[in-house]
Amino acid sequence: MGDEVTQTAKAVDKTQAKVAATQETVAASTVRQEKSVKRQESSALRQEESADRRTELAADRTVLAAERTYAAWMRTGVAAMVSGVGAGALLKGLVPTWVAFATSVMLVLFAQFSFIAAVWREVDTGVPPPRPDVRKLPAWIMVGFSGFLVLVAGAVLVGLWTR
Template identity: 55%
Template sequence: MDEKSGQGESADELAGEIAGNVARQTDTADRRTVLAADRTILAAERTYAAWVRTGLGALASGIGARALLQGLVAEWLVMTTTMMLLLFAEFCFVAGIWRQLRPVLAPPETDTPRLPGSLLVTFNGFLILLGAAVMIGILTGKS
């Protein structure tokens, strides 16, 4: 019986057990780092979705403001309100894609795949063109 451990373990067995514990702790720390990186990617995607959602809300509000305010207030006020909302929508679409494709820090290795940048650019490009078409339609009086 080993006098130090009091359980009959040899020094080699104790050293092996300690090494195993250290390896498990390292694996756990590495796994926590990967999971934290996954959460960061998912948070960035939620932020991107919030920008797009806000832009779509501003786009719809601009169209609705024109429809609801026309005839109730001065035409310059209707056009100013409508254009400000539509410009804000365009800003949101640009800011959302800019923030998503230009991260501040390079993310570590993750288990979660990132959304393809080409898909995001295509989708936001369509929304920007849609907003521009609405602005042109309202400015030319074709709506």
């Protein structure tokens, strides 16, 4: 019976050693997991800050692109209006009068469309973009200039019509 007790004691000691080794492994693993969690949290914060900044920069690019688009529509309108006046003057005597007149009127009407299209997106922006860092041109300035040029194109049409 002493042998059995000794064997049982050895088995218990062996099991306790295994349990202690497992506990140490678990403790070491827990420490590694805690460090990993802290690194992931730090990385997530850096990533979130980076994403926020990228979003702000994208909003800035959107504002600047909208202003370039406005300028392109305005340039197109002015070029069409000038072309309408020029076409009427240059085609006079070369083609039938109605062709020169129709060409001039179509170009000036396209100019008016261009001036209206220039502010269309400014007035109807759809879903608001994130707040940009750059300042936008005031909408009243864009609408004012476009409206003025629509009136000028209208005056050009009246001038073409009455000549």
